[in-house]
Amino acid sequence: MAISSYIALPQGAGYAVVLGLGFVFALGMMLTTFVLKRYNREIMTAEEFTTAGRSVKTGLIASAVLSSWTWAATLLTSTTQTYNNGLSGAFYYAAGATCQIVLFACLAIKGKERAPGAHTYLEIIKARYGVATHLVFLFFGFATNVLVTAMLLSGGSAVVNDLTGMHIVAACLLLPLGVVIYTLFGGIKATFLTDYAHTVIMIIIIMIFAFTAFATSDKLGSPGAVWEAVTLLAETQPREGNAGGSYLTMHSRSGGIFFVINIVGNFGTVFLDNGYFNKAFAANPAAALPGYVLGGLAWFAVPMLTSTTMGLVALSLQDTPAWPTYPNKMTPAEVSAGLVLPNAAVAMLGKGGAVCSLLMVFMACTSAMSAELIAISSVFTYDVYRSYINPKASGKKLIFMSHCAVVVFAYVMAAFAIGLYYAGIGMGYLYELMGIIIGGAVLPSALTLLSKNQNKVAATLSPVLATILAIMSWLVCAKKKFGAVNVDTTFEDDAMLTGNVVGIIISQWVFVPVAYNCLQAPKFRSADFEIHH
Numbered sequence: 001m002a003i004s005s006y007i008a009l010p011q012g013a014g015y016a017v018v019l020g021l022g023f024v025f026a027l028g029m030m031l032t033t034f035v036l037k038r039y040n041r042e043i044m045t046a047e048e049f050t051t052a053g054r055s056v057k058t059g060l061i062a063s064a065v066l067s068s069w070t071w072a073a074t075l076l077t078s079t080t081q082t083y084n085n086g087l088s089g090a091f092y093y094a095a096g097a098t099c100q101i102v103l104f105a106c107l108a109i110k111g112k113e114r115a116p117g118a119h120t121y122l123e124i125i126k127a128r129y130g131v132a133t134h135l136v137f138l139f140f141g142f143a144t145n146v147l148v149t150a151m152l153l154s155g156g157s158a159v160v161n162d163l164t165g166m167h168i169v170a171a172c173l174l175l176p177l178g179v180v181i182y183t184l185f186g187g188i189k190a191t192f193l194t195d196y197a198h199t200v201i202m203i204i205i206i207m208i209f210a211f212t213a214f215a216t217s218d219k220l221g222s223p224g225a226v227w228e229a230v231t232l233l234a235e236t237q238p239r240e241g242n243a244g245g246s247y248l249t250m251h252s253r254s255g256g257i258f259f260v261i262n263i264v265g266n267f268g269t270v271f272l273d274n275g276y277f278n279k280a281f282a283a284n285p286a287a288a289l290p291g292y293v294l295g296g297l298a299w300f301a302v303p304m305l306t307s308t309t310m311g312l313v314a315l316s317l318q319d320t321p322a323w324p325t326y327p328n329k330m331t332p333a334e335v336s337a338g339l340v341l342p343n344a345a346v347a348m349l350g351k352g353g354a355v356c357s358l359l360m361v362f363m364a365c366t367s368a369m370s371a372e373l374i375a376i377s378s379v380f381t382y383d384v385y386r387s388y389i390n391p392k393a394s395g396k397k398l399i400f401m402s403h404c405a406v407v408v409f410a411y412v413m414a415a416f417a418i419g420l421y422y423a424g425i426g427m428g429y430l431y432e433l434m435g436i437i438i439g440g441a442v443l444p445s446a447l448t449l450l451s452k453n454q455n456k457v458a459a460t461l462s463p464v465l466a467t468i469l470a471i472m473s474w475l476v477c478a479k480k481k482f483g484a485v486n487v488d489t490t491f492e493d494d495a496m497l498t499g500n501v502v503g504i505i506i507s508q509w510v511f512v513p514v515a516y517n518c519l520q521a522p523k524f525r526s527a528d529f530e531i532h533h
Contacts (some may be wrong), residue, residue, distance in 0.1 A: 007164065008324065009163050009354050010165075012164075013163075013164050013358070014163070017362050019174055019177070021178070021359075022179065022366065023177075025518045026181035026182040028182070029181075030185050040354070056279075056284060057291075058284075060196065060291075061283050061288070061292065062291045062294040062295035062298065064279055064295070064296045065197035065279060065292055066195075066199055066215070066298050067199045068279070069101060069299050070199070072151060072152050072155030072156050072361055072364050072365050073155060073427060074097075075360060076155050076159070076338030078304075078311075079312070079340045080309065080311075080336070083252065083340045083380065085336065086242060086246065086247030086252060086315075087248055087250065087255050089252070089307065089456035089509050090307040091304065092262060095259075096266065097266045097299075098296055098297070098299060099302035100267050101299060102292070104276055105288070106171060107280070108277075108279075108283070108291075108292050110450060112288050114439040114449060120274045120277060120379050122134060123383060124273065124449065125445070126387065129456045129460070133456055133460045134383070136460055138271050138379070138383060139461060140321050141272055141273075141383075143373050144269055144438050145409075146416070148269055149315065149409075149413045150417055151431060152175075152368055152372070153176070154172075154417050154421065154427045155338045155365070155427035157171035157356065157417065157421070158339060159338065159339065159361045160341050160361075161359065163357065164358070165302075168421050172415075173414050175414075176369060176413070177409065178366065179366045179369045179373065180373065180406055181234050182370070183406055184406055186336045198367040200304070205357075205360045206360070209306070209313075209349075209353075212348060213309050217348055219322055219348060220313065220317075226312050227248070229315070229317075231318035233247055241254050246329050257494075258432075261432050261435060263498040263501065264501065265433075265434035266432065267435075267439065267442045268269065268435055271445050274376075274378060275374060278371070279291075280292070292514035310341045310345065314340050314343065314344035317348065323343065324346045333424070333426065335489075336426035336427070338428065341361075342354065342358070348447035371402045372452060373409065373410060376406075376409045378402070381401045385401045428491075432500070436467075436500055438469065439466070439467075439500060439503035440465070440504070441466075441467070443504075444459045444463050462506075465506065466502075466503050466506040470502045472517060473491065473498050474499025474502075477494060477495045481495065
């Protein structure tokens with residue numbers, strides 16, 4: 001059953017996009033792999049599958065970073081924040097998730113410098129600190145990939161369901177199919193090539209939305225019309241916590257709280273997601289720094305323009321007959337699921353808007369998912385299989401295990417996303433939960449490459465203790481302030497803020513300094529970062 005009572009497109013359109021486009025990209029990658037093998041003598045080895053020869057140039061790195069960082073949440077959660085909090089939501093989402101990519105450039109160049117033969121950042125942690133610390137960060141690395149992939153599938157399937165009526169279970173199972181096929185054939189190179197195509201399509205659709213809303217629409221058609229409609233809401237439906245109840249102010253209590261949660265959570269999903277290290281290790285040494293800086297700065301415009309446009313369109317049209325569910329508004333569950341953007345697109349452009357939003361979200365889901373599949377396959381192959389099961393594995397065995405990891409992870413996550421749907425957990429909830437689960441490991445992970453003072457005690461204990469205290473404070477706040485611990489109370493701003501802040505601060509200000517002082521940390525040595533092929 002669809003989440004929304006209004007279905008803009010026939011169910012066949014959902015299957016056509018999810019299956020048809022998925023197979024188009026899969027066939028394109030299979031053809032590309034054949035051509036490269038036939039005419040360029042390229043052989044898909046385990047090293048090529050994971051690192052693409054370590055020679056990718058700046059432009060492809062930047063487009064891959066932009067595309068991988070453009071999740072379903074980039075489009076859907078940012079628009080939801082504008083719908084809930086006004087313009088501050090758009091800026092706080094975009095600004096709060098840009099700084100991490102730009103700062104990650106420091107880790108990218110340090111990783112290339114200190115461990116040029118590495119495939120994952122977890123290999124570097126094991127080389128410096130040993131097995132115990134490696135196992136701790138394996139948990140956080142897997143947790144990061146699970147959270148990100150769950151958000152991709154839950155957000156993408158909700159939009160496909162809302163627009164076409166395609167069952168959420170079918171969407172969760174079929175969305176990964178094409179991605180799995182082209183990732184198996186092309187490895188990380190497939191993600192670079194398809195990311196470029198996905199990014200071009202998404203940018204075109206975003207521009208269509210923006211020009212329609214602010215220039216050509218018969219329902220709005222100018223910045224002035226949008227401004228008047230949104231300004232009127234401050235009188236008729238004032239936003240509690242915003243200055244003057246306005247949606248056009250940067251003074252927003254809920255928006256500011258989300259800003260902090262956003263920063264904390266996204267440090268985790270960048271610094272602990274091996275997908276970003278995969279791109280750094282695949283980059284030409286001279287391309288890593290400019291690629292990440294350019295990709296991060298270019299990415300800012302994507303959620304900023306998308307959420308400003310579609311969030312304000314939703315606020316302007318939600319009380320008009322053009323709104324798909326008029327005279328009813330979206331329920332909190334629909335808002336949390338990320339359905340503001342597709343509803344706004346349908347209100348503004350009808351079936352054309354439904355097609356555009358369906359295509360855009362599909363591109364965002366599949367491009368980011370391919371990066372997650374490569375990330376998890378490299379972690380499993382090099383940090384689990386080769387480290388603890390078969391240290392002398394051949395190249396053929398390694399690439400076989402990489403392929404197995406891609407398929408198994410994709411469909412374990414599909415099952416997990418289906419479970420989240422039946423449990424009533426939406427993409428918005430997972431997005432704010434990220435920092436609580438993984439925020440405590442951010443600083444120790446970064447300091448592995450950046451600091452000569454961090455020792456094994458700090459790296460091993462601080463993320464574990466910080467995460468335990470973050471979860472505890474999150475649940476205690478929900479219980480004490482709202483009287484119960486359930487999905488609704490733990491999703492409240494104050495509870496989420498408490499858990500996120502405790503996680504990031506505890507690891508930074510308590511356990512890491514204590515460990516610094518307890519034991520003298522080893523100095524950097526080249527042997528600390530020696531990674532054997």
